[in-house]
Amino acid sequence: MKSQIVCKFGGTSVANAAQINKVKDIILQNKERQYVVVSAPGKDSSDTEKLTDHLINIATDGRHFRSQSKEIDAQKSYKHVIEKFQRLIADLGIEGKDIIKNLEKDIKKPIPEGKKKDFLASRGERYNAEIVCRYFNKQGILSELVLPEDMGLVVSEIFSNASVIPVSYRNIREKLSTVEGVSVIPGFYGMTAKGDVAVFSRGGSDLTGGEIAYAIEAALYENWTDTDGIYQVDPRLIPEAKVIPRLTYKEIRLLSSKGFDVFHYDAMVNCKKRNIPIKIRNTNNLASEGTLIVSERVPEEVVVGIARKDNIAYLYIERDGAGESISFVHDLLSVIKDYGIETYHYPTDRDDIAILLNQDDMVGFAKDIKETIEKEFNPDTLEFSYNISILSPVGIGMKNHPxxxxxxxxxxxxxxxNIDIINQGPAQISFHFGFQNYYADSALKAMYKTLIK
Amino acid sequence: MKSQIVCKFGGTSVANAAQINKVKDIILQNKERQYVVVSAPGKDSSDTEKLTDHLINIATDGRHFRSQSKEIDAQKSYKHVIEKFQRLIADLGIEGKDIIKNLEKDIKKPIPEGKKKDFLASRGERYNAEIVCRYFNKQGILSELVLPEDMGLVVSEIFSNASVIPVSYRNIREKLSTVEGVSVIPGFYGMTAKGDVAVFSRGGSDLTGGEIAYAIEAALYENWTDTDGIYQVDPRLIPEAKVIPRLTYKEIRLLSSKGFDVFHYDAMVNCKKRNIPIKIRNTNNLASEGTLIVSERVPEEVVVGIARKDNIAYLYIERDGAGESISFVHDLLSVIKDYGIETYHYPTDRDDIAILLNQDDMVGFAKDIKETIEKEFNPDTLEFSYNISILSPVGIGMKNHPxxxxxxxxxxxxxxxNIDIINQGPAQISFHFGFQNYYADSALKAMYKTLIK
Incomplete structure (x- = not known):
């Protein structure tokens, strides 16, 4: 199987008939593209909400949108879902009455609370895969719909955040080896040992693709999306920024940040283990070669890209000996930990320390944290500072390049x-400058010009 | 009392008759020098060991030197102590038979184990103060010996690491206000509530001086030693380095490091609270103005000095998400904490973290720590790196000076x-560069030339 390619198509790549037609062309272009993982149809210009959100809204009887102050009840969502699929089927010119009937049956199926949300949320991928498969066959691509339940993709029973259980890999390998032609597989969900549908975290179709690539030891995992690849810097700010042709797994981790990952992080972990390269490609721009993610590369440049993280806060504490006592930092972090706040950097001096935090995680907790720290540590100074941006040049070429x-x-x-915070660890493939947010744009431009351009 | 000066003289300043004569001149030079805190006589060219070590050797029946593989038994130490004081008395030309007799009585006094070491260790200061006082009076300086037991300097019952109990300040103030002329006070010890002698940590005469300055709200605390003051950089490496005329409390904390403090840190804490300036002066070079430590100053320069710390190790750990998980750093530090190892900086990236450690604290633990971390965290990479040096430019002038x-x-x-590690916190009065030790000398020279010269 070594030369086969797993292709995962994101929501925008399968949002409507025109997009699915592009997908068909991509599959036709290369015979090694034998495994196609399909997302739910994404939003196109005719939609205001994502299909999966409509499905969750049905599962929660309208609470999902109500909690976002949107006036879309479950009935409206139901109508939208059916119409979206009907339109897809009609526009693709395939037979699909049975698909709509089964979808309606699924939606009406009585399912216990706690399992219902996952089951309904998965229906977008489930039926879109069937539609894509049918269209492929109609267009002369011999294809077979392979559902997670068919191939034994077993997941843990943690609803909405399931993870794959290792027995799945053998199941998947065995099942897929029996398929003739292209396997079309819905992403995003698996089956618990008890036979219930459980979904991965949002964006989890990436994960399905990664797990399949791992299971069959694919030669390549192509992740088809609506961007040309990973840019050196944010092209909205710096339009001349280029797509990076090659990155190591390490570099892409440093260039993307939690919440702004180009694709689902967990999808990469297993590919990395088996050295399966990942390629980010743009369904809408085949001319772009995309970004290839590999385990090793010979860098031709020093800095390959600059990551940016906004909405960082820091907690600054001054107390004699704070930065050099054996337990101070530990004890301080245990306060932060109790609030479930993500922390990033810990610049210290002899008598002070700053802890960089995810600003959004802190909402509602700042006063509490301040009081707890006042009480437990009696610091000389205790301040929160908000709206910090961190810029981080990245590149394996930086190592030992003073x-x-x-x-x-x-x-x-x-x-x-002015640079408020600086942090560079011994790996020397990245360093971090923290600024007041109002400096970040001009700082990024200046650094881009000096380090990359 | 506001214009009065507390002077503390370190061991070398009172090591022999010639030195004590310099002290007398210093006191005569300024009438405000009304409080003189005296150390034990320091080593001069005729000594191989410090007097206080001899006293501890007597208290431990020779174990103190034996544990350092030195062949000096308690009897030899006894002889040395008596002869040292006899020589001092003879060279100063004062009457002192009673001093020697009392000293011998003290040494032979039966004292319970656990209290004996502190009692004997304090005798160097105790009798040296009496000798200095007697010499002052002989030289026409009206002086009174004021012992900690006379003035109610009450300390906690933690032997060898006692701390002052606040009731002492009132006692000291009241007692010293009754003294006519100069008060000569032995440093290094106080009395527990039960009436036992307990000493501060080594170098604790600085602390006595600081506590007295605090108690009487002195105008100035002069710390007389054998160096001209705080240098911009280590003058052994860069002979042209100058003494810094003024530093803030914060700056001196950053310029000195634990174990390499110019004077006892705790001595500064209380002075800082009452805004009492501290002056480091050289008993052997009155021409040098020394370094004045104050709470605020207007910086004329950007970088005032560069601190250096050698013998740093770091622990480097790579694991996906290490640097951004809520608890990873906390949990890791709790391992280090269990071994009582001092930590300094924590440069992090998304998937790795380095913890800078005191290399000497780690001796004998590295293997254990490695195994514990392997077991508890299952990291992708786990390495210790040794012989790192940290150079830290310091200066309040750096704040907001990009x-x-x-x-x-x-x-x-x-x-x-090559800079291995970089750390700068938001206070921006210092930053830290970590290098392989073999770079440190040339790095310090280059930074001195650029930032200070």
Whole structure:
């Protein structure tokens, strides 16, 4: 199977008939694209909400949109889902009455609370895969619909955040080896040992693709989306920024950040284990070669890209010996930990420490945290600072290449930009500058110009 | 009392008659020097060991030196102590038979184990103060010996690491207000509530001076030693380095490091609280103005000095999500904490973290720590790296003065020196560069030239 390719198509790539037709062309273009993982149809210009949100809204009897102050009741969502699929079927010119009938049956099926949301949420992928498969066959691509329940994709019983149980890999390998032609597989869900549908976290179709690539030891995992690949810097700010042709797994981890991952992180873990390269491609722009993610590469440049993270806060504490006592940092982190707040960097001095935090995680807790720390640590100073942005040049070429930080800092000095926080660890494939948010745009431009352009 | 000065003289300043004569001149020079805190006589060219070590050796029946593989038994130490004081008395030309007799009585006094070491360790200060006082009076300086037991300097009952109990301040103030002329006070010890002698940690005469300055709200605390003051950088490496005329309490904390403090840190805490300036002076070089430590100053320069810390190790751990998980850093630090190892900086990335540690604290534990971490965290990579040096430019002038780090990094780049670790917190009065030790000398020279010279 070694030369086969697993292709996962994201929501926008299968949002309507025109998009699904592009997918068909992509499959036709390369015979090694034998495994197609399909997302639910994404939003196109005719939709205001995602299909999966409509399905969850049905499962929660309208609470899902109500909690977002949107006036869309379960009935409206139901209508939308059916119409979306009907339109797809009609536009693709395939036979699909049975699909609509089965979908309606699924939606009306009595399912216990706690399992219902996952079951309904998965229906977008489930039936879209069937539609894509039918269209492929109509267009002369011999294809077979392979459902998670058919191939034994077994997941843990943690609803809405399931993970794959290792027995699945053998099941998947065996099942897929029996398929003639292209396997079309719905992403996003698996079956618990008890036979219930459980979904991965949102964006989990990436994960399905990664798990299948791992199971069959694919030669390549193609992740088809609506962007040309990973950019050196945010192209909305710097339009001339280029797509990076090759990145290591490590580099892409540093270039993307939690919540802004180009694709589902867990999808990468197993590919990394088996050294399966991942390619980010754009369904809408075949001319772009995309970004290939590999375990090793020979860097031609020093800095390959600059990551940006906004909405960072920091907690600053001054107390004699804070930064050098054996337990102070530990004890302080145990307070933060209790609030479930993500922390990033810990710049310390002899008598002070700052802890960088996810600002959004902190909403509603700042006062509490402040009081707890006042009480437990009696610091000389205790301050929260908000709206910090972190810019992080990344590149394996930086390792043992002295001077990158000098160039970056000099570029900022010339712009008279003050760096609040600096952090660089011994791996030396990235470093981090923290600024007040209002500096971040011009800092990014200056650093891009000096380090990359 | 506001204009009065507390002077503390370190061991070398009172090591022999010639030195004590210099002390007398210093006191004569300024009438406000009304409170003189005296250390035990320090080592001079005729001694191989410190007097206090001899006293501890007597208290431990020779174990103290034996544990250092030195062949000096308690009897030899006894002889040395008596002879040292006899020589002092003879050279100063004062009457002192009663002092020797009382000292011998003290040494032979039956004292319970656990209290004996502190009692004997304090005798160097105790009798040296009496000798200095007697010499002052002989030289026409009206002086009174004021012992901790006379003035109610009450300390906690933690032997060898006692701390002052606040009731002492009132006692001290009241007692000293009754003294006519100069008060000569032995440093290093106080009395527990039960009436036992307990000493501060080694170097604790600084603490006595600081506590007295605090108690009487002195105008100035002069710390007389054998160095001209705080240097910009280590003058052994860079002979042209100058003494810094003024530093804030914060700056001196950052310029000195635990184990390499110019004077006892706890001595500063109370002075800081009452805004009492501290002056480091050289008994052997009155021409040098020394270094004045104050709470605020207007910086004329950007970087005032560069601190250096050698013998740092780091623990480097790679595991997906290590640097951004809520509890990973906390849980990791709790392992280190269990071994009582001092930690300094925590440079993190998304998937890795390094913890900088005191290398000496780690001796004998590295294997254990490695095994514990392997077991508990199952990291992808786990490495110890040794012989790291940290250079830290310091200066309140750096705050909001962009570009210092750019200049420093550029200077290193020009020397082709690789920076392993970088850390700068939001206070921005210092930043830290970590290098392999073999780079440290040339890095310090390059940074000195660029930032200070």
């Amino acid at each position: 001077g990158v930080i000098a160039e970056a800092a000099t570029a900022l000095k010339e712009q008279n930009i | 570009g210092v780090i750019a200049e420093a990094a550029t200077a290193l780049k020009e020397q082709n020196i």
